[in-house]
Amino acid sequence: MPDDPNAQPYAASAASASAPPPLPPKTRPPVQDRTGLAILLMCLVSFIFALQDGFSRVLAENYPPVLVVMLRYWVFAVFVIALVARQPGGLKRAVRTKRPITQIIRGVVLVVEVLIMVEAFVRLGLVETHAVFIVYPLLVAALSGPILGEKVGWRRWTAILIGFVGILVVLNPGSGVMRMDALLPFVAALMFALYGLLTRHVSRDDPSVVSFFWTGIAGAVAITLVGIWEWQWLTPLDWVWMAGLCACGMTSHYLLIRAYEMAEASALQPFAYTQLVWVSILGVVLFSEVLRPNVIVGAGIVVAAGLFTLWRTRQKSG
Template sequence: MSSKLTGYIFVLLAISVFSVQDAISKYLGSLYPPALITMIRYWAFAAFAIALASRSKGGLLTALQTKRPLLQILRGVLLAVQIVLVIFSFSMVGLAHSQAIFSSGPLFVALLSMPLLGERVGWRRWTAIIIGMCGVLLILDPVGGSFDLVLMIPIASSMIFAIYVISTRLVSRTDTTITSFLYTGIAGAVAISLVGPFFWMPLAPQDWGWMLLLCVTGTTSHFFLIKAYELLDAAEVQPLTYLQLVMASFIGVLIFGETIGLNVIAGSVIVVCAGIFTVWRENIVARRNAKRPEPPSPQTLT
């Protein structure tokens, strides 16, 4: 089996597990505070991250070494906050509708990468971003009478996740993947553990089973995604991740009885196409810049 085929299998496994994870999050989020669910889930995530780092080259102490500790800690906190908003969005907005808005993530990343990373965005990506944002507006339907302020929850979640992705790009310039993964788990677990106990409430016996399954899916999905990125480029992974929107829509309609308006379907198609193009174009530009020869140093010129 080729490495690329194996990578695609890992992507599909990750997407499938993420979809199950989202469905469980929606169910639990309708019964318990999102901060409580996130805290218990993060305990399992942190344990998995520590175990994975301990088995890495150099062990746990090597994985903890970072040149940007504050930024690494910020990443973990951002992701914990984002997960709380995701669970809240699933219970308030719906699984399908939330995922439709979450699909705008790459567009927000491209927008924020200019002021935060100093990246230049050409007219092609600008066009894709503008078209994609029009798709987001179509999903929100602000003039159609169906706009609700709760839709700002998934929008805020997408923005926070975009900042998380950009901060991940920054730390990846100096730190290893396992270091970033470890800090994501530990910093997020510590941050949410400072808040989660204030929302504590007893879980029903049957819901502890769902919580355990949520912890298992939360760790395995990230593991599959890590393995996929080891074998594939981001431009090869991103288009497939939009299948999660399709799976979430089926789960939302068939299991939770959600309804999807034509504006959500049309807007999702626009956003997905714009997102795929943005990621593809970003990959093309990155490869072109990597092949570009560096200017000669002053010593060479003399």
């Protein structure tokens, strides 16, 4: 598992309305460096995350997004409990946190981010939602200074500004996606960046398994308090889609954990951007979305800026 537990790959974007990213134990180094296989797993995880987003869009077009997210979080909470119970100390250790309020806030922030993303899938489609959401690593870099007191040099600030130019290219002011709905994935990106920074903050006092537990449980409780009022039974076919969504969630996160065991997170992060490719293919082929040239160019600019920021971070920490 990665030496840097604070790294948050784009594919884990609950990003992307995927289940919350697992946080591997920060004290255990990779058992064996098998970077090539880990990269393949990361690409597979990115594809499964894209499938999850497709399932989420199908279900959210027919049911309240809060219901879809609630059902998925119920399954995810069971997954978290089962996974954590197998760790040293079990559930008793996972419950004990030195920062309970912050841990709860993290869980709530993430589940709201997921909910916003699912709503954005319905209103904007998969392609344009992700084209805006990929700005979140740059938001993490921008906010790490004022929130965590980390130093951000002029090179990374330049990359951040270039990334925001890419978002403007995607939004294409005056036409296309430039409307109020376009704020949804940007707000989601901002919330996911905040979640990542809060994760760094709590990691100073709590081991990763504790954060992982509180992410799933706090999120499940929060979404249930809201979503239970929207309860309705799914049709038999939609239960199949929901089962597929939950199965993808558990499979993807298990594979993500396995990838982390084989290679450093910083080596895997660039390949997490392949999720944008898979999402674009699914959006065009299955949902008849239009892949506009400005979206391609703008997303490319943002990804390039994000990769440069990652490279600078590795250079500074190397």
